[in-house]
Amino acid sequence: DHFIIQFDYNEHLYDVTILDQIGKYLTNVLTILIKNQNTFIREISLYDPIEEADLQEEYRGNLDQELKFPTIQDRLLESFQRYRTNCAIESGKRQYSFERLGTSASQIFLLLEKYQVPEGAYVAILCEDKYWQIASIIGVLNFRSIFVPLEVGTPTNRLLSILEELDTQFIITDLSREDLTEIDNSSRPVTWINILEAQPLSERTPKSAY
Secondary structure (H helix, E strand, O other), X not given: OOOOOOOOOOOOOOOHHXXXXXXXXXXXXXXXXXXXXXXXXXXXXXXXXXXXXXXXXXXXXXXXXXXXXXXXXXXXXXXXXXXXXXXXXXXXXXXXXXXXXXXXXXXXXXXXXXXXXXXXXXXXXXXXXXXXHHHXXXXXXXXXXXXXXXXXXXXXXXXXXXXXXXXXXXXXXXXXXHHHHHHHOOOOOOEEEEHHHOOOOOOOOOXXXX
């Protein structure tokens, strides 16, 4: 009846208050999605009702119209711009900056456009490389769709069952087609979005890219 999300971070690069805030925002988003699974990500506020009421009261006298709260995409863009040179991910001896991660997320964004993924659609993510898994999550969020991480090595029948429950055909992956033969041979229609097909950013940059 519950689950635990744990944040591991480098205390020399990040302040604990920022992680606490991220955890609070994530809790708000998950709580809303659990209560109403038909809610679009773009409709979700990062603030809980009490915070929204306090902010509205604070600025009520200066506003001529309803106060608009930042979306998840707004917050991501702000963070990536502010901390672009900071380390975003550590994987073994490799370090990736927010700027690098944002570029990869933009490549995922362009792939979603290429395959005409509908806004608000479920997009499964099946990646061995944790860096690309995170980049795909951010790219899907930025595209205003819903990400569903899948565990590499999950039995094919279970993967197909998840796709059936989600009613989606879109899967982002870094695996070779040889590793995906069983899914390809099933009756379930699947659109594979391979990260190796990422369109060069020099050709076109989406408006919501970092």
